[in-house]
Amino acid sequence: MQALALSTPLELLDELKRKVRALHQLQFQVLEIVGTLDQQGAAETLGYKDLVEVFKHALRWDPKTSRRKLAQAKALCPTVTPSGAPVEPALPLAAAAMAAGELSEDHVDVVAEAMAGLPAVAEVHLVEYAQLHEPRSAKAFCKELAYRLDQDGPEPGDAEPVQPRNVVRRQWKSGRYHLFADVDAETGAKLDALIDPLAKPEPGDLRFAPEREGDAFCEVIDLAMCAGHDHISGGERVQLTVTLDYDKLRAGIGTARLDNGEQIPMHQVRKIACDAAVIPMLLGTRSQVHDVGRKTRTINAGLRRILVARDKGCTFPGCTRPPSHCEAHHVRHWSNGGETNLANLALLCRRHHDLVHHSDWRLQMEGGVPTFRPPAFVDPHRRPRHNPIHAVA
Numbered sequence: 124m125q126a127l128a129l130s131t132p133l134e135l136l137d138e139l140k141r142k143v144r145a146l147h148q149l150q151f152q153v154l155e156i157v158g159t160l161d162q163q164g165a166a167e168t169l170g171y172k173d174l175v176e177v178f179k180h181a182l183r184w185d186p187k188t189s190r191r192k193l194a195q196a197k198a199l200c201p202t203v204t205p206s207g208a209p210v211e212p213a214l215p216l217a218a219a220a221m222a223a224g225e226l227s228e229d230h231v232d233v234v235a236e237a238m239a240g241l242p243a244v245a246e247v248h249l250v251e252y253a254q255l256h257e258p259r260s261a262k263a264f265c266k267e268l269a270y271r272l273d274q275d276g277p278e279p280g281d282a283e284p285v286q287p288r289n290v291v292r293r294q295w296k297s298g299r300y301h302l303f304a305d306v307d308a309e310t311g312a313k314l315d316a317l318i319d320p321l322a323k324p325e326p327g328d329l330r331f332a333p334e335r336e337g338d339a340f341c342e343v344i345d346l347a348m349c350a351g352h353d354h355i356s357g358g359e360r361v362q363l364t365v366t367l368d369y370d371k372l373r374a375g376i377g378t379a380r381l382d383n384g385e386q387i388p389m390h391q392v393r394k395i396a397c398d399a400a401v402i403p404m405l406l407g408t409r410s411q412v413h414d415v416g417r418k419t420r421t422i423n424a425g426l427r428r429i430l431v432a433r434d435k436g437c438t439f440p441g442c443t444r445p446p447s448h449c450e451a452h453h454v455r456h457w458s459n460g461g462e463t464n465l466a467n468l469a470l471l472c473r474r475h476h477d478l479v480h481h482s483d484w485r486l487q488m489e490g491g492v493p494t495f496r497p498p499a500f501v502d503p504h505r506r507p508r509h510n511p512i513h514a515v516a
Contacts, residue, residue: 133500144224151199151221157192158200195228198235214238216250226250229258237265241272255508260441263512270378270386308385317343319447323473365392366432380435422451422463430468435513438493439475443512448472452479454488469493 127135157174160166166174178189199218202210212218217234220226226234230253237249248268253261289310292303306314321339328335367379371389378386422430430451437444449470455461466488471479479486483498489507496505 136500147221147224147227150228151218154192154196154221155200158196158202161193161196162202191228191232195231195235199231214246216246217253220250220254225254227258230261233258233262233265237262237269241265241269245272252511256441260443260512263443264441267512307391308381308387309391312381312385314343315445316447319445366435367392422468426463426465426468427451429465430470433465434470434493436470436510437472437475438469438495438510438513439471439478440495440497440508440510441512442472442475442510444472446470450476452476452486454486454493466491 127138130138160177161174166172166177169177171177174193175186175189178184178192179186184192198214199212199221201212204210214231214235217226217231221231234246234249234253238246241249245268249261249265252264256264289306290304291306292301294301318336318339321342322332322335324330324335330338365379365381365387367389368377371377372379372392375389378388379392380386431446434446434449436442436446437449449472451468452471453461453463454467454469457463461467469486469488478484485496485505487494487496492509494507494509496507499505
């Protein structure tokens with residue numbers, strides 16, 4: 124303990140990384156034993172109905188833990204057919220990565236869940252991403268990859284998708300009003316667009332996120348009560364950004380992307396367009412029309428829209444925050460001569476905006492794409508990283 128107290132933060136981080144890597148390797152070895160016990164029919168040999176009961180008594184594992192271990196073992200460990208022929212594991216790349224200490228059990232759960240609906244070739248992309256990011260971000264990447272592999276959606280001749288029902292349950296209980304809603308993606312995105320700006324924490328705000336969002340929801344109700352039918356805030360209707368391929372819109376196939384990353388079918392896009400102000404944007408390599416130059420540090424509405432269309436959310440590697448949670452960051456600081464134009468701007472959520480300003484993370488534009496180089500303690504080679512979660516294939 125005394126030796127640790129005398130170590131520097133970077134030395135402690137290096138030691139922690141070694142320990143965690145060894146822990147992941149040990150967890151894989153545990154799964155290998157679990158898988159072998161399962162293959163040998165150990166439960167029946169010991170007089171038990173299944174291994175869950177065995178582990179309850181021998182290891183004091185909860186049934187949930189045992190089932191998780193068994194599922195992971197089935198995905199990561201090789202098996203043998205009744206004739207004795209070896210069978211490769213269902214997820215060989217994830218198995219190799221965990222055996223090397225590069226993936227945790229939580230990462231394995233994310234990869235296994237995603238691969239249940241993806242072709243085998245997708246595993247290499249999922250594992251590569253999971254080796255660099257936390258499980259929550261890896262889950263978002265899995266969802267994005269699944270969309271890219273099937274972004275055409277149903278064939279034009281297929282039956283029109285059934286519109287899901289919108290359900291709201293309301294109940295008074297002990298002087299409180301309980302509300303549950305299960306609504307379509309379009310409505311959910313609109314509600315997010317209303318609540319998010321009102322729920323941002325202010326300096327010194329001690330409320331947790333659910334409480335801030337609850338107060339914001341109450342404020343939205345107040346605004347709706349005071350507003351007319353056509354105006355909800357600041358004299359303008361709520362804006363909802365939908366990004367789509369024009370040719371697919373004409374053909375009526377595929378899906379479009381809402382600014383929170385969700386996908387909606389084209390028939391819903393057509394419905395939205397019937398009662399919305401449509402702002403077309405042609406995305407190309409030239410951005411002169413949208414440049415503000417050196418006249419002002421702030422960005423205008425047109426430039427903000429094109430920035431959102433390009434980045435689709437926080438550009439920091441692995442971040443899932445949507446555009447409504449983001450601020451425009453000058454890659455080359457405005458105070459150092461950086462211009463306010465698309466080539467010098469990137470969307471960052473507040474947390475990562477602060478990180479870029481106060482840490483050794485470095486952001487630069489490469490080929491028109493925001494590119495990050497991590498500190499040496501994250502990657503000694505400081506290899507460039509992007510955020511593929513918001514990317515469009």
